[in-house]
Amino acid sequence: MRIAVAGGTGRIGRLVVALLAQSGHxxxxxxxxxxxxxxxxxxxxxxxxxxxxxIDASNPAAADAADAERVYTAASENQLVAELAAGVGHHVALSIAAIDAVRGGPHYFGKRAQERTVRAGAVPHTIVRATQFHDFPAMIAERAVSGGEAVVPPLLLQPIAPADVASVLVEAALGAPEPAGVVVAGPRTEDAVDMARRTFAARGADRAIRASWAGAALGLEFSGEVLLPPAGARIAPTSFDAWLAAGAR
Ligand SMILES: NC(=O)c1ccc[n+]([C@@H]2O[C@H](COP(=O)([O-])OP(=O)(O)OC[C@H]3O[C@@H](n4cnc5c(N)ncnc54)[C@H](OP(=O)(O)O)[C@@H]3O)[C@@H](O)[C@H]2O)c1
Structure with a gap:
């Protein structure tokens, strides 16, 4: 089967491209x-x-919430129009678990706009909502470095391995569209500050971490259990510990 991967050179996209090739697609x-x-x-x-x-695993940059809505709407509309013209029968979009529950975060405005556009479009679709990836705490740490320390908010996550996300996306694309969507999470809850520290250590990176909401890349609207997956979410196999042991990449 020939499958297009929007964002096929990105973090998840390149794993999707590699998995498709390995599976003979x-x-x-x-x-x-x-x-x-x-x-x-x-x-x-x-x-x-x-x-x-x-499979849309792209991640177009945006300046703020309004720009994120504009960018994700345009990117999705352009894909859907081209898919209809080319006879592509299934649009699979990678989204984020619990995006309805979080009211802040500019990126989330963009992802909700992406989901609305895909649902309103004429191409049969599957929206795959994944929880944060195992490298998410290290990624947000790098975005908030001050006075030599990376500021990481004490998020409660149920993170998932990037390779498991790629696997669910490929499975979705090979199957029939599921308009009700798929939600997928990793096997256990984790603390983002601990995850960031252990990720940098596993990578041999000397990075001082400070746990705080002040100055962090995400605000208090992400606190509590808001990022945890809903009951009934599909559980992917690779734990954070196993991902660390395999090199944290
Ligand atoms: N990080 C998480 O924990 C998490 C959790 C759940 C869901 N997600 C979602 O996962 C998706 C993928 O994230 P990622 O970290 O894998 O992305 P990424 O590594 O930043 O990769 C982004 C990809 O999109 C492409 N791209 C960006 N702007 C583009 C444009 N205007 N036209 C064409 N291609 C464009 C990039 O290539 P070029 O730059 O060459 O264009 C690249 O291939 C995101 O939408 C994110 O919301 C992330």
Missing amino acids: EAVSLSRGEGVDLLSGAGLAQRLTGVEAL
Whole structure:
């Protein structure tokens, strides 16, 4: 099967592309580095010939909440228009678990706009909502460094391995559209501050961590149990400990 992967050079996208190739499928990666701009639609139509499903694992940058809504709406609309023209029968979008529960966070406004656009579109779809990836705490730590310390908020997460996310996306694309969507999480809850410390240690990186909401990349609207998956979420197998032991990459 020929499957397009929007954002196929990104963190999750490249794992999806590799998994498709390993499973005997043909992956068509779509990114600006490969001549496709999802925001303008440039280069999209030419790459969708013979494509049966498209997995959207892109992550277009945005300046604020309003910009994130604009960017994610445009990127999704352009994909759906090109998919309809090319006869692509299944749009699989990677979203975030619990995005309805969190009212802040500019990125979340963009992801909700993406979901609305996909649901309103004419292409049969599956929205895969994943919890935060195992490397999420280290990633947000790098975004909030002050006075030589990385500030990490004490989030409660149920994180998932990037390879497990890729696997669920591929399975979705190979199957029939599931309009009700899929929610997937890792096997156990974890503390983001502990995760960041252990990730940097596993990578051999000398990074001082300070636990705080003040100055962190995410605000208090992410506190409590708001990021945990709903009951009945699918549970992926790879624990944070196993991911660390395998090199934390
Ligand atoms: N991090 C988490 O814990 C988490 C949890 C759940 C869901 N998610 C979702 O997972 C998705 C993927 O995240 P990621 O970390 O894998 O992304 P990433 O590593 O930042 O990769 C982004 C990809 O999108 C492409 N891209 C960006 N702007 C583009 C544009 N205008 N046109 C075409 N391609 C474009 C990039 O390639 P070019 O730069 O070459 O264009 C790259 O291939 C995101 O939408 C995020 O919301 C993340």
